[in-house]
Amino acid sequence: MRTIPFSPPDIGEAECNEVAEALRSGWITTGKRTKLFEQRLAEWIGAPKVVCLNSATAAMELCLRILGIKDGDEVIVPAYTYTATASVVCHVGATPIMIDVLKDSFELDYDSIAGKITKNTKAIMPVDIGGRMCDYKRILAAIESKKELYSPSTELQRLFDRVIVIADSAHGFGARRDGKNSGEAADFTCFSFHAVKNLTTGEGGAATWLPREGLDNEWLYNQFMLFSLHGQNKDAFKKNQIGAWEYDIIYPAYKCNMTDIMAAIGLIQLDRYTDILARRRSIIERYDEAAKSLGLSALEHYSHNVQSSGHLYLLRIPNATETDRNALITRMAERGVATNVHYKPLPMMTAYKNMGYSMDDYPNAFCQYQNEITLPLHTKLSDEDVQYVIDTLKDCL
Numbered sequence: 001m002r003t004i005p006f007s008p009p010d011i012g013e014a015e016c017n018e019v020a021e022a023l024r025s026g027w028i029t030t031g032k033r034t035k036l037f038e039q040r041l042a043e044w045i046g047a048p049k050v051v052c053l054n055s056a057t058a059a060m061e062l063c064l065r066i067l068g069i070k071d072g073d074e075v076i077v078p079a080y081t082y083t084a085t086a087s088v089v090c091h092v093g094a095t096p097i098m099i100d101v102l103k104d105s106f107e108l109d110y111d112s113i114a115g116k117i118t119k120n121t122k123a124i125m126p127v128d129i130g131g132r133m134c135d136y137k138r139i140l141a142a143i144e145s146k147k148e149l150y151s152p153s154t155e156l157q158r159l160f161d162r163v164i165v166i167a168d169s170a171h172g173f174g175a176r177r178d179g180k181n182s183g184e185a186a187d188f189t190c191f192s193f194h195a196v197k198n199l200t201t202g203e204g205g206a207a208t209w210l211p212r213e214g215l216d217n218e219w220l221y222n223q224f225m226l227f228s229l230h231g232q233n234k235d236a237f238k239k240n241q242i243g244a245w246e247y248d249i250i251y252p253a254y255k256c257n258m259t260d261i262m263a264a265i266g267l268i269q270l271d272r273y274t275d276i277l278a279r280r281r282s283i284i285e286r287y288d289e290a291a292k293s294l295g296l297s298a299l300e301h302y303s304h305n306v307q308s309s310g311h312l313y314l315l316r317i318p319n320a321t322e323t324d325r326n327a328l329i330t331r332m333a334e335r336g337v338a339t340n341v342h343y344k345p346l347p348m349m350t351a352y353k354n355m356g357y358s359m360d361d362y363p364n365a366f367c368q369y370q371n372e373i374t375l376p377l378h379t380k381l382s383d384e385d386v387q388y389v390i391d392t393l394k395d396c397l
Contacts, residue, residue, distance in 0.1 A: 001336045002336050002385060004389055005380075006196075006339065006340055006374075006378075007196040007376065008378060009195050009196070009202075010200075010276070012272075014272075018265070019265060022263075022264040030229075030257045030259060030260065032260070033260040033264050034263040036267065037052055037263040037266045037270070038052050040267065040270055041206055041270070042208065044181075045181050045182070045183035047183050047184070047210075048208075049218075049220070050206050051207050051221055051224040052262075052263065052266075053206065053257065054204060055194070055203055056194070057087070057088060058256035059207035060084065060088045061088040061091055062228065062254070062256070063207060064088060064092045065092055066156065066220070066223045067154065067157055068154030068156060069092055069094050069122045070092055070093050070094060071094065073093075073120055073122045073153075074094060074095045074096075074097045074118060074120040074121045074122065075122060076097045076121060076124040077124075078108040078127050079100055079345045079346050079357075079362040080101045080106060080108075080343060080365040082170075083349065083351070084168070084170070086346055095120075098346065098357060100361070100362045101364045101368060103367075104364075108134065109364070113143065114145050117142075117146040117163060119149050122157065122163065123166050124163055124164075125168050126167055127168045128167060128170075128172035128182060129171060129299075129314070130299045130311055130313075130314050131172055131174075131198070131310050132177075132299060132301060133182055133306070133308075134177075136165065136178075136180075136185040139165060143165070147161055147162040147163075150162050164187050165186040166186065167190065169183070169189050170192035170197070171309065171311040173191045173192075173198065173199055173309060174273060174277050174309040176306070177307070183208045184210070187209060187210055190205060190206070191205055191207075192205050193205060193262075193266060198276055198277070199269045199270065199273055199276070200265065201263065201266040202261075203262065204262045207224065226250055227253045227254055228257045229255065230253050231250045231252055231253035232249055233248045276379050280310030280311075281301070281302065283310075283381060284308075284313060286386050286390070290390040294393070296316065296317060296318065297316040297318065298314065299312070312374055314342055315374065315375055322369075322371075324371070325341070325370065325371050329341070329373060335392045335395070336392075337388070339374055339376070340374040341373065342372065343369070345362055345365040347359045347361070376389055
């Protein structure tokens with residue numbers, strides 16, 4: 001019997017050596033490696049600027065805070081997502097307005113967006129689940145149709161004439177749709193480099209944004225820097241220069257910067273990323289072939305206009321109940337194959353039930369969840385491992 005972990009990080013000697021170099025350099029917090037990583041990420045995406053932080057959650061929250069979204073405001077989020085998408089909205093005092101997914105789809109219900117927009121709606125946070133980008137053309141069309149309701153309350157919000165799109169692309173670095181990279185489709189885009197992600201820095205995340213008339217990219221980058229380091233106008237690297245100890249606190253802010261140790265891992269991962277994406281695609285194609293032969297339905301990662309980052313292999317077992325799906329997870333675990341579920345919709349969670357959300361209002365999300373199982377998908381899998389996962393799935397079904 002093989003043992004197939006769900007999503008171990010793919011860390012090699014090159015990453016270890018780069019981390020060792022960072023440690024020997026005497027500079028291990030935010031410094032030259034972090035700035036280089038930001039520059040290279042921006043080049044990969046085709047973005048004017050990228051700011052690296054300690055998580056995608058921090059990136060999303062800082063987007064909201066810098067935009068000035070606050071108590072009394074509303075932000076549209078999918079019900080089918082991980083809590084971070086909605087929790088950051090709560091952190092700033094705004095109200096998450098949840099929306100269902102399309103029938104038999106993991107993508108949010110684009111046709112319902114316009115009906116959720118009110119005079120209090122400041123942003124929408126779509127999720128690029130599994131590494132497949134949302135249809136941002138449909139999102140923009142929906143919010144354009146209600147632009148007369150948009151009521152900006154800060155100078156930055158006034159640079160927009162409609163609801164602001166903040167992409168939760170925690171799964172999506174390296175994805176493309178309709179000729180655009182993730183990072184080029186939404187007003188703001190946030191990525192995760194957590195240990196289970198395609199490209200990892202251990203923990204970590206990043207934010208980027210689209211150029212806009214009247215928007216000073218350098219000013220916005222500096223806002224992220226201030227918000228991520230206590231509102232301090234000099235980071236430790238600048239303070240360490242000769243005679244440059246003095247600093248000011250512009251406002252009491254937060255602490256969520258990326259370190260050079262994390263960036264060291266990311267720089268090597270980025271060197272390897274084209275190969276990582278290619279390997280993930282080859283595994284997905286084998287899984288797709290098996291799923292088709294078994295009459296199962298999987299998230300479509302690749303088509304004529306979609307190129308996923310291939311982060312998660314979301315599979316649905318037709319006509320299965322939650323009990324059936326959970327039993328399948330147990331049987332596969334007994335055979336050494338770790339699987340998962342992505343995701344238990346937010347209205348099923350105690351925190352959101354206590355806020356008044358009910359699963360009855362999101363029937364499509366529940367249907368997606370109840371028979372969904374996520375197969376192992378990572379670059380530590382050998383061809384023999386992939387075949388073992390497929391054979392085990394067949395046997396356990």
